[in-house]
Each structure stands twice: as structure tokens, then as C-alpha cells.
Amino acid sequence: MTPAYVITGFLGSGKTTLLLNSAKEYFRDKKVAVIVNEFGEVGVDGKVLQNAYSKVMELPEGCICCTLHAEFEKGLAQIRADYNPEVLFVETSGASEPFPVMMSLQNLGCSIEAVICVVDSKNFHKYRENPTALHQIGSSNVIVLNKADLVDEEELKNLEGEIRDLWERYxxxxxxxxxxxxxxxxxxxxVYGKVPPEVFSGSYTMKELIDIPSHAHELKLSQEVLLLEEPVNYEELEKFINSLPETIVRAKGIVRLEHSPNPVLVNYSFGLFEIGTEVPDFRGRSFLILIGEPGHKKVELNL
Ligand SMILES: Nc1nc2c(ncn2[C@@H]2O[C@H](COP(=O)(O)OP(=O)(O)OP(=O)(O)O)[C@@H](O)[C@H]2O)c(=O)[nH]1
Structure with a gap:
């Protein structure tokens, strides 16, 4: 049986960051494969994860728990046949629920070592009504209150209480x-997805699943891909990102900046803009993906 970890959590909560900052370190000596499913037709996380892991399979476009179900199972079977990983990580898209992925993993002979839900401690109040986010919490047995650096002790304590209540309900x-x-x-x-090694120690291995709960998938989002003239001026990019309407909850992309030798990862979630790691192997044209509420007003690119 291949041990598998499922990483779930809402858009921009820090799933990829956790994979880069914790999981990588604890499995340094193992053959690790990563399957990443992203909301939208252009994958960003896969390109970033390829900097860190030798075997990364991207499942872009569509949701792993709905339209991509068969592709996920095919990909999983292939990755095991070709690479025979000692450990497998599956990062689900922020817009999908983990349960169908858990079933597929188990059907294909993987043992589920933990279902880890990453919560954005700073922004949870902005998405706490979202049914997909609630099912992500209820489907997990490890919850990571990430971005703890952005909130104080009291807020964290209250959040933990609220999350435990929600877990009980969902x-x-x-x-x-x-x-x-x-x-x-x-x-x-x-903070930045750094969790203690016990999360990956096998303490949270799941017993066998015997039945499928109903799949309540209600999150509908729209996305827009913007191709950029390049290289982009940093200040103008920052201005552009900070002027995005509130209906855009997430933006990310890979962009070539003026005076920067390599393309960089650009991240924006719930109002916070950040330039991330360099992606030296990226060859395509700079792009930004904007993810927002359905029918959000089309954003004019003026960079
Ligand atoms: N301040 C702070 N920022 C964080 C932390 N963890 C992640 N971030 C930032 O949050 C943004 C989103 O992180 P990702 O790891 O890409 O989030 P994700 O859940 O993989 O995003 P999707 O795949 O789009 O759902 C990035 O700008 C990260 O650098 C943290 O603990 N503190």
C-alpha cells in the first residue's frame, strides 16, 4: 500500500506552501510523488512544486471531485506504475471536496495517512459560509490554522473553537x-505551512472507508486568464493587483518582472499581495489567473 496524504483547504489558504515548507523536509529521503489539481485551466502550483519535487503530476482544469474523477484515477495508477513512490501527496483544488479523492485513493490501494485541511486564519471569516469550505473541514482529521502570523492569540483561540464546532457539525x-x-x-x-513532524508520522492513518456520503458540491466560481506584456513593472503590477474588485478572491500567476532574472510566482488572496519564489524553468508568456465570484465584472488589464 502506498501511504498517501490528502491536502485540502480553501483557495489561497496555504496548501502549496505547506507542501513546500513541511512535507518536503520530512520526506527528504523518500521517493515522493505529488498530484496537484488546480482550479482553472492553467496550472501554477504544479510549476512551483516541480522546483521542489521530482515527480509532480498536474491535473488542471475542472474539479478533482467532479469532472476529473476518472482522470485522477488513471493518473494515480500511472504514477504508481511508472514511479512507484514511497509517499504520495494529493493537493486538491481549493474549490473541491476531498472525499471522492479519498475513495479513489483507497480503491487503488493507497492508505490514507491523514487528510489535512489548511485554514486561512486571517481570512476564514470571509469564507466561513461557503459550503465547500465547511465540507473540507468536516472531511479532515488534521486541521492546520495557517497564517497564524497574521492574527493574535485571542483570535486564534476563538478560531480554533469555531473550527472544532464546525468539524463536529460537518x-x-x-x-x-x-x-x-x-x-x-x-x-x-x-506559519507558512510549517507543521510538526507528527502530522506525517502515521498517527492519523484512516481506517477503511465503507460507504460514500452524498457529495454536496455547491461552490461555483469563475476564472479569467490574463496574458501580460513583459517584463512587467513591479509597482504597476502591485497597483493593478491592489485595485482588483472585491469579487476577485484569488489571483495567481507566473510573471517576468523588470530587473528580475527569473519569472516569479505572484500570489494574491483576500487582499494580500505577495511575490513568491522564482520559477526559473518557466518558458511561456507571463500570465495571471483571476478567480472570483460567478459573473464577476471583467477586469481590464492596464499594465
Ligand atoms: N503571512 C502568511 N502568508 C502565507 C502563509 N502561508 C501561505 N501564505 C501566502 O498565502 C498565499 C497563498 O498560498 P498558497 O500556498 O499558494 O495557497 P494554496 O492553498 O495552495 O492556494 P490555491 O492552490 O490557489 O488554493 C501565498 O502568497 C503564500 O505565500 C502564512 O502562514 N503566513
């Missing part, structure tokens, strides 16, 4: 017997 249950699939949930705090 936790996975066997439809026939009513039995809980996870008996308990562990909650960790993290």
Missing part, C-alpha cells in the same frame, strides 16, 4: 450506520 459519517469516519480531529497552528 464531520463525515457513514450514511447507513451514522458512525463517524474520523473519531477525532487534531488542530495545529502554523
Amino acid at each position: 464531520k463525515l459519517k457513514n450514511l447507513f450506520t451514522g458512525e463517524e469516519i474520523f473519531k477525532r480531529v487534531a488542530v495545529y497552528r502554523a
